[in-house]
Amino acid sequence: MSNRTPLMAGNWKMNLDHLEANHLVQGLAMALSDAGHDYSKCEVLVIPPFTDIRTVQTIVEADSLDIKYGAQDVSIHDNGAYTGEISTAMLTKLGCSYVVMGHSERREYHNESDELVGAKARKVLDAGMTPILCCGEALEVRKAGTHVDFVLGQIRAALAGWSAEDVAKIVIAYEPIWAIGTGETATADDAQEVCGAIREALRADFGDATADATRILYGGSAKPANIKELMAQPDIDGALVGGASLKADSFAQMAGFYA
Numbered sequence: 001m002s003n004r005t006p007l008m009a010g011n012w013k014m015n016l017d018h019l020e021a022n023h024l025v026q027g028l029a030m031a032l033s034d035a036g037h038d039y040s041k042c043e044v045l046v047i048p049p050f051t052d053i054r055t056v057q058t059i060v061e062a063d064s065l066d067i068k069y070g071a072q073d074v075s076i077h078d079n080g081a082y083t084g085e086i087s088t089a090m091l092t093k094l095g096c097s098y099v100v101m102g103h104s105e106r107r108e109y110h111n112e113s114d115e116l117v118g119a120k121a122r123k124v125l126d127a128g129m130t131p132i133l134c135c136g137e138a139l140e141v142r143k144a145g146t147h148v149d150f151v152l153g154q155i156r157a158a159l160a161g162w163s164a165e166d167v168a169k170i171v172i173a174y175e176p177i178w179a180i181g182t183g184e185t186a187t188a189d190d191a192q193e194v195c196g197a198i199r200e201a202l203r204a205d206f207g208d209a210t211a212d213a214t215r216i217l218y219g220g221s222a223k224p225a226n227i228k229e230l231m232a233q234p235d236i237d238g239a240l241v242g243g244a245s246l247k248a249d250s251f252a253q254m255a256g257f258y259a
């Protein structure tokens with residue numbers, strides 16, 4: 001049994017306007033309260049689009065909720081002439097505690113490299129928030145059987161030159177691309193294979209304390225029906241949930257399955 005606190009993170013992607021965001025966070029808080037959720041046993045995080053963050057902040061603060069919230073991406077620049085970008089300072093000011101980077105959708109549609117993803121993680125950590133560094137292989141890589149090397153390569157490139165203390169503070173999310181939004185979840189064994197390999201790579205590169213402290217999430221069609229088995233795996237510390245996080249009841253239910 002590790003002493004890593006499980007994390008159930010809902011990535012809303014480009015969904016929900018501010019009224020819908022309001023509704024979902026209130027519904028989630030109520031469902032968790034009804035279930036007697038113990039936030040010290042499993043952190044609950046929502047990751048709305050930028051335009052909903054202020055709404056979520058208002059509800060969380062007004063109702064003193066234990067739900068945490070964060071952003072789906074961030075700029076590597078501090079401020080100034082970067083049209084369309086959002087800085088870490090803007091996010092900390094809104095009370096964000098986590099920021100996702102390197103999601104496969106951003107790598108694919110915005111050509112984000114491992115180096116850029118690593119720079120974003122650095123920026124987020126320096127701003128006092130927790131980076132959620134995403135990695136994961138496409139179907140061709142999985143079929144070729146090189147998925148473990150591929151994923152470890154992504155992580156090593158992003159974290160090159162990092163100290164063991166800093167790596168221990170981040171969250172890594174393993175999301176096989178072929179399982180995202182497809183309804184096809186990796187089996188618990190498949191997910192554990194890669195999450196276990198990530199932890200062993202952290203052990204080799206950064207030592208035992210870091211490997212034992214860093215939280216590793218699984219993402220890709222995670223839902224109430226499969227979360228229990230995923231969470232029971234020794235190296236899976238939570239999930240990064242897309243579709244199933246858009247419904248208060250299903251997401252609240254998933255947060256209840258900590259090992």
Ligand SMILES: O=C(CO)COP(=O)(O)O
Nearest residue numbers: 011180181220221242243
């Ligand atoms: O990409 C994901 C979370 O970041 C996973 O999305 P789904 O849960 O909808 O497959």
